[in-house]
Amino acid sequence: MTPRDTIDVRPITEPETRDWIRALNAGFLRSPEVSERELADRSSYLVPERTLGAFDGDLPHSRLRSSGGTPIVATFRSFPQELTAVGGTPVPANAITNVTVTATHRRRGLLTRMMAADLAAAKARGDVVATLIAAEYPIYGRYGFGPATCTTQWTVDVPRAGLDPRWSGPPAGGRIDLVDAEDVRRIGPELHERFRRAQPGAVSRTDRWWQINTGVLRLDRVPWTEPFYAVYRSAAGEVEGLVSYESDDNWGDAKQPLNTAEVNWLIAVTPEAERALWQYLCSIDWITRVKTGWRAPDDLLPHVLPDPRAAHITTQSDWLWVRILDVVRALEARTYAGTGTLVLEVADRDGLSAGRYRLDAGPAGADCAPTTQRAELTLDVSDLAALWLGDESAVRLAALGRVREEREGAASVADALLRTSRRPWCPDTF
Numbered sequence: 001m002t003p004r005d006t007i008d009v010r011p012i013t014e015p016e017t018r019d020w021i022r023a024l025n026a027g028f029l030r031s032p033e034v035s036e037r038e039l040a041d042r043s044s045y046l047v048p049e050r051t052l053g054a055f056d057g058d059l060p061h062s063r064l065r066s067s068g069g070t071p072i073v074a075t076f077r078s079f080p081q082e083l084t085a086v087g088g089t090p091v092p093a094n095a096i097t098n099v100t101v102t103a104t105h106r107r108r109g110l111l112t113r114m115m116a117a118d119l120a121a122a123k124a125r126g127d128v129v130a131t132l133i134a135a136e137y138p139i140y141g142r143y144g145f146g147p148a149t150c151t152t153q154w155t156v157d158v159p160r161a162g163l164d165p166r167w168s169g170p171p172a173g174g175r176i177d178l179v180d181a182e183d184v185r186r187i188g189p190e191l192h193e194r195f196r197r198a199q200p201g202a203v204s205r206t207d208r209w210w211q212i213n214t215g216v217l218r219l220d221r222v223p224w225t226e227p228f229y230a231v232y233r234s235a236a237g238e239v240e241g242l243v244s245y246e247s248d249d250n251w252g253d254a255k256q257p258l259n260t261a262e263v264n265w266l267i268a269v270t271p272e273a274e275r276a277l278w279q280y281l282c283s284i285d286w287i288t289r290v291k292t293g294w295r296a297p298d299d300l301l302p303h304v305l306p307d308p309r310a311a312h313i314t315t316q317s318d319w320l321w322v323r324i325l326d327v328v329r330a331l332e333a334r335t336y337a338g339t340g341t342l343v344l345e346v347a348d349r350d351g352l353s354a355g356r357y358r359l360d361a362g363p364a365g366a367d368c369a370p371t372t373q374r375a376e377l378t379l380d381v382s383d384l385a386a387l388w389l390g391d392e393s394a395v396r397l398a399a400l401g402r403v404r405e406e407r408e409g410a411a412s413v414a415d416a417l418l419r420t421s422r423r424p425w426c427p428d429t430f
Helices: 014-027 036-045 110-125 181-198 207-212 271-281 327-333 381-388 394-399 410-418
Strands: 007-011 051-056 072-084 090-101 129-133 150-157 175-179 228-233 239-247 259-268 287-291 311-318 320-324 340-347 355-362 365-370 377-380 403-405
Touching (some): 014 072, 051 110, 072 129, 110 129, 175 181, 175 271, 181 228, 181 259, 239 271, 259 271, 320 381, 327 355, 327 365, 327 381, 340 381, 377 410, 381 394, 381 410, 394 403, 403 410
Parallel strands (some): 090 129, 259 287, 340 377
Antiparallel strands (some): 129 320, 150 287, 175 228, 239 259, 340 355, 355 365
C-alpha cells in the first residue's frame, strides 16, 4: 500500500486530461478507454485549476496511465454555478462533481484532501455555498454538506386517472404546440431563467446543457433518441411551459397500445402551464402510463388528476446537497416568512463557517452578523444547510438530537422564520 504522504493531490495540467478522464471512468465502473470525441468534449469545459487528481507514483504499470505520466487514482472537479435562495436571489455556488476514488486507494484520505483544497479555494473566491448531487448518502455530511432538497418520481396509470378523454387543449385561450429542438434552444434558456429566479433550490444551466439536451452535442456514453418537445403558451402568446418527453412502442396481446411516455424534463412558470402540460401528456393517444422524471416532492401532479392514487411514487430521495461557506451572506440572501431574531451557534469542524451569529429576519430580508450574545440554537453547519432552503424543520432536527435548543422554543422560532410554503426543488443533476 502506498503511504498517504507519497500520493500527490493537485490540479491537473492540460496534458494529463486524458489520464484524468480514464481515472474518472474507472471510478464510475465504466471502461477506462477515452475516445477522441470524449477527450475533445471534456477538454472544452474542464478548468485545470479546478480539476483535481490524486497521483500515485508507485504504480509503474497501472492501467490508469496512458500518456506516460503518473497514474491518477482519484478525481474531483468543481465549476461556477448560481443557486436560487428563498425569495429569488441567486447566490454564487461552487458546484462539485466527478468525484471518484479508485477502489484500490480507498480509506487513504484522498477525498478529504481534495475536498479541503476545493472548499478553501471556493471560500477565498467568495462563493456563498458549495453544492453537489450525492451518489451515496453517508459520504458528504462529514464535509459540512446537508441534504437541502428532495426529489420524487411518479408513474401515472392514465386509464385510472379519471381525466376527460375528450380533452383537446387548455382552457381560457392557452395552447400547446409541438416544437423542434431549434425552437427549444431559442425559447428554453429564457424560460428557464424565469423559472429558476422563482424556484428556491434551482441552479443555473449552461449553453452546453441545452446543446446536450437537444442533440446538438452527442456524448459517447449517452445514447441519443430525438424526443418530443411541447410548449405551452398563454392566451397572450407568452411561453410559460416546456416539456421534453419520449415514448416507447408497446402493444398488448389483444392488439391494444400500452405505451409509456417518459418525461426527460418539464419546467413551467405558472400553475396553469404546469397543469396543462401534465394533462396533455396524459391525453396522448396510445399512452397508458406517464413517468414523470425527477420532480419536486410537492409537485402539483397527483392532485391535477381526479384520482390522485393513479399517480404512485416510484422514487423518493434526497437530491441537492448544500455546504454553507459564508453564513452571513447565505442568511442575508434569502427572505423569511415571519419576523424575528435568532442567535445561532454554528459548529464547523473544518473551520470555514464556525461562529455565533445573530439573525434579524423578516419578509423583506435580513441582517446577520457575528455576535457575542448567548446562543439560542446550536447546530452543525450541515444542519444549517438543510434548513437554509426551507425544506427541513429545526423542531424535527432537535427531536433527532442534531440541533440543541439553548433557549426553550428556539427551534420553533427557527421553523417560523426558515420554512417555506412550497418546498425547494432542484430539477437538474450535475
